[in-house]
Amino acid sequence: MNVELAEERILVLADRFSVEHAEGRAWTKRTDAFGAFAKIGGLINKPKDEQFEVVYRERRLQPFWRLTAHTDYTYERNRDHKLKVGGEVQSVTLFGQTIQAANKEATVSLVETCHEETRREWFYDGLSKSAQPGLKSYLAFDSKPVTPEELNEQAKGGSVVVPPEAKSSSLTREVLSQVMPKIEADKILEETVQIDAIELYYRPVYAFRYRWQGKEAVVEFDAVTGDTKTGGSTFETYVGKFIDPKFLLDAGVEAANLFVPGANLARIIVTKGLKAVAKT
Secondary structure, eight states, rough: EEEEOOOOOEEEEEESHHHHHHHHHHHHHHHHHHHHHHHHHHHOOOGGGGGGGEEEEEEEEEEEEEEEEEEEEEEEEEEEEEEEETOOOOEEETEEEEEEEEETEEEEEEEEEEEEEEEEEEEEETOOOOGGGGGGGGGGGEEEOOOOHHHHHHHHHTTTEOOSSSOOOHHHHHHHHHOOOOOOOOOOEEEEEEEEEEEEHHHHHHHHEEEEEEEEEEEEEEETTEEEEESSSOOGGGGGGGOOHHHOOSSSSHHTSSSTTTTTGGEEEEEEOOOOOOOO
């Protein structure tokens, strides 16, 4: 079995909106952020702007993963096929071979040569580790590959770079365990598994924490899609912290060699360095 792993890549999605636009949009949601209590109070006595205080602002880069894979199998299998014949037929001759018939059937033994190919794509939230197919929508926007060093330059510039809880090695193992087809074969002629893309995306998010009547609430603004939501989070603990490249990009031979229960690992040939495929 040939297992080919793409080199991991880091990509940063471009901001489509300025911080001023983000803060303006977030400000319109400040009352919603404090829930029903603020809305009910607003019906009686609308909260004044000066009652709200912005106590914290952040621009952060929030992670998600994209992995793609495909498998290519060519194999042979022995199969018996029932050939329907008339009740009077005693035998048939096929390619010079005589095959006896019984009960209106002649059983023909064949060797089937088969080929199966599959392609799949996965998206994982970098923090919850959960599969989130909806993250594919971000591929419609501009992004650029960066090195870990360039990513850390953004941290030096004041952005919060959030490290992913999900590591590429564990996601690679999960994808490999899912992508393997269940085939019925007597002889494998060719089997290849390719992880075509192992990509860590970072999307820019602005977060604003407001204080009102002794309570605090957060409004987030997605700088790629322009969506605004309440009930978000902030990541002050990562302010000024840098990312360890070894932690981000750790998929490798060891990851592949753990994915096939009961497989003869001596027969698995793992190569890394496959050029990443373009996003679709």
